[in-house]
Amino acid sequence: xxxxxxxxxxxxxxxxxxxxxxxxxxxxxxxxxxxxxxxxxxxxxxxxxxxxxxxxxxxxxxxxxxxxxxxxxxxxxxxxxxxxxxxxxxxxxxxxxxxxxxxxxxxxxxxxxxxxxxxxxxxxxxxxxxxxxxxxxxxxxxxxxxxxxxxxxxxxxxxxxxxxxxxxxxxxxxxxxxxxxxxxxxxxxxxxxxxxxxxxxxxxxxxxxxxxxxxxxxxxxxxxxxxxxxxxxxxxxxxxxxxxxxxxxxxxxxxx
Amino acid sequence: xxxxxxxxxxxxxxxxxxxxxxxxxxxxxxxxxxxxxxxxxxxxxxxxxxxxxxxxxxxxxxxxxxxxxxxxxxxxxxxxxxxxxxxxxxxxxxxxxxxxxxxxxxxxxxxxxxxxxxxxxxxxxxxxxxxxxxxxxxxxxxxxxxxxxxxxxxxxxxxxxxxxxxxxxxxxxxxxxxxxxxxxxxxxxxxxxxxxxxxxxxxxxxxxxxxxxxxxxxxxxxxxxxxxxxxxxxxxxxxxxxxxxxxxxxxxxxxxxxxxxxxxxxxxxxxxxx
Numbered sequence: 001x002x003x004x005x006x007x008x009x010x011x012x013x014x015x016x017x018x019x020x021x022x023x024x025x026x027x028x029x030x031x032x033x034x035x036x037x038x039x040x041x042x043x044x045x046x047x048x049x050x051x052x053x054x055x056x057x058x059x060x061x062x063x064x065x066x067x068x069x070x071x072x073x074x075x076x077x078x079x080x081x082x083x084x085x086x087x088x089x090x091x092x093x094x095x096x097x098x099x100x101x102x103x104x105x106x107x108x109x110x111x112x113x114x115x116x117x118x119x120x121x122x123x124x125x126x127x128x129x130x131x132x133x134x135x136x137x138x139x140x141x142x143x144x145x146x147x148x149x150x151x152x153x154x155x156x157x158x159x160x161x162x163x164x165x166x167x168x169x170x171x172x173x174x175x176x177x178x179x180x181x182x183x184x185x186x187x188x189x190x191x192x193x194x195x196x197x198x199x200x201x202x203x204x205x206x207x208x209x210x211x212x213x214x215x216x217x218x219x220x221x222x223x224x225x226x227x228x229x230x231x232x233x234x235x236x237x238x239x240x241x242x243x244x245x246x247x248x249x250x251x252x253x254x255x256x
Numbered sequence: 257x258x259x260x261x262x263x264x265x266x267x268x269x270x271x272x273x274x275x276x277x278x279x280x281x282x283x284x285x286x287x288x289x290x291x292x293x294x295x296x297x298x299x300x301x302x303x304x305x306x307x308x309x310x311x312x313x314x315x316x317x318x319x320x321x322x323x324x325x326x327x328x329x330x331x332x333x334x335x336x337x338x339x340x341x342x343x344x345x346x347x348x349x350x351x352x353x354x355x356x357x358x359x360x361x362x363x364x365x366x367x368x369x370x371x372x373x374x375x376x377x378x379x380x381x382x383x384x385x386x387x388x389x390x391x392x393x394x395x396x397x398x399x400x401x402x403x404x405x406x407x408x409x410x411x412x413x414x415x416x417x418x419x420x421x422x423x424x425x426x427x428x429x430x431x432x433x434x435x436x437x438x439x440x441x442x443x444x445x446x447x448x449x450x451x452x453x454x455x456x457x458x459x460x461x462x463x464x465x466x467x468x469x470x471x472x473x474x475x476x477x478x479x480x481x482x483x484x485x486x487x488x489x490x491x492x493x494x495x496x497x498x499x500x501x502x503x504x505x506x507x508x509x510x511x512x513x514x515x516x517x518x519x520x521x522x523x524x525x526x527x528x529x530x
Contacts, residue, residue: 056435081435082432082435092450105433105446
């Protein structure tokens with residue numbers, strides 16, 4: 001059995017504010033295997049983005065520990081590739097300069113790393129656009145540039161925070177397919193937070209369903225598809241898709 | 257960025273009509289613009305010459321022109337323009353630089369920001385011109401005092417404006433820098449400051465007109481040279497021609513300065529539209 005790349009141990013999170021205390025996360029534990037694509041899904045406002053921020057080391061949990069490749073993230077600096085909801089490309093930088101942002105911050109803007117970035121841009125169809133500004137690119141291309149920006153720092157895991165929800169539906173289908181194939185091709189481990197059940201079912205090997213706030217793990221699903229159907233767009237056409245969708249749907253607390 | 261650029265060749269009849277109408281309206285607007293000025297100047301001149309208005313008090317375009325020509329031949333014109341422009345430029349450049357630096361410090365330290373907020377509100381509400389006499393006593397009656405008055409006038413507005421811009425920087429982009437392991441310095445230099453160049457330039461646009469107020473008031477209070485000095489001097493010796501000539505020059509100068517900043521803005525942000 002391969003070693004788990006992400007280990008979350010009994011995570012608790014309470015927010016303090018002038019109005020009082022909010023319990024966001026209550027005792028969440030799970031692991032992610034190398035090259036696995038895991039989705040975390042739950043009703044809106046349940047604390048799933050908080051969970052992702054904790055894994056990214058941006059927020060300290062009230063209790064509990066997160067290990068990435070065996071290293072406790074509260075003590076070690078780990079290399080995380082984070083993809084936000086919007087592409088968050090800086091409008092005053094060209095695509096190439098945007099891709100190098102992480103390298104600049106981490107002081108790793110070496111010739112070798114820059115060549116790696118250029119290679120990724122060329123491989124994934126942005127070679128002709130690397131000296132353009134983000135506003136000159138389509139939504140899908142911008143999302144791809146945002147992914148390359150996280151890949152170029154050679155992250156240990158990718159964290160996708162509702163990474164497609166700012167796109168319109170058609171673009172979203174195509175982009176999630178696109179990004180999924182790049183992640184698989186580069187052999188990366190990914191944890192995605194989403195509120196879109198079909199997105200989770202179409203992309204993940206494992207789906208963790210969270211309850212309403214305070215978030216706890218309600219159930220874990222492992223949608224299985226025949227190999228030839230195993231890309232997001234074709235998964236959606238598979239007859240088992242609806243079945244997996246309904247299973248997840250039943251577990252999500254929906255309030256109207 | 258517009259995707260549909262009108263093709264000049266093979267325009268449809270509807271487009272040809274639209275273009276023709278647009279051209280006509282544009283021409284009409286231009287003619288009316290110039291016409292209003294011409295009619296105003298001619299009426300003013302005629303009324304002054306025929307004695308309908310008293311040209312001693314109301315002056316006239318030709319008299320204003322003569323004053324400007326006089327100032328030019330005596331070599332005084334550019335001395336006064338130079339003094340006033342120098343004070344205004346120094347005032348608004350320092351105001352913007354100091355304002356941006358202070359805004360950056362306040363952004364870096366939320367504690368400082370909360371502590372200083374009431375002071376900024378009081379200083380922002382105070383008519384800064386009231387401080388003029390104090391600065392003159394402290395610094396001495398001269399160019400320095402005028403520049404300080406000018407800085408004070410634009411400083412607080414710049415701080416407020418730029419700080420507001422810094423504060424409203426996209427949280428997602430800040431989060432992104434943090435996920436790369438960046439600290440506050442990285443957040444500021446890579447995202448917050450460059451994202452707000454536009455805000456800084458637009459605060460420059462506000463402070464440039466404010467700085468003219470500062471300079472002229474400063475020159476009213478103390479000075480031996482400058483356009484403000486000539487205006488006060490003119491009114492004291494009852495030479496309305498001189499006053500009006502200088503107001504006219506001042507209007508031109510302030511407009512040029514404003515257009516200059518608009519021009520800089522347009523080259524700086526040629527490539528980006530969000």
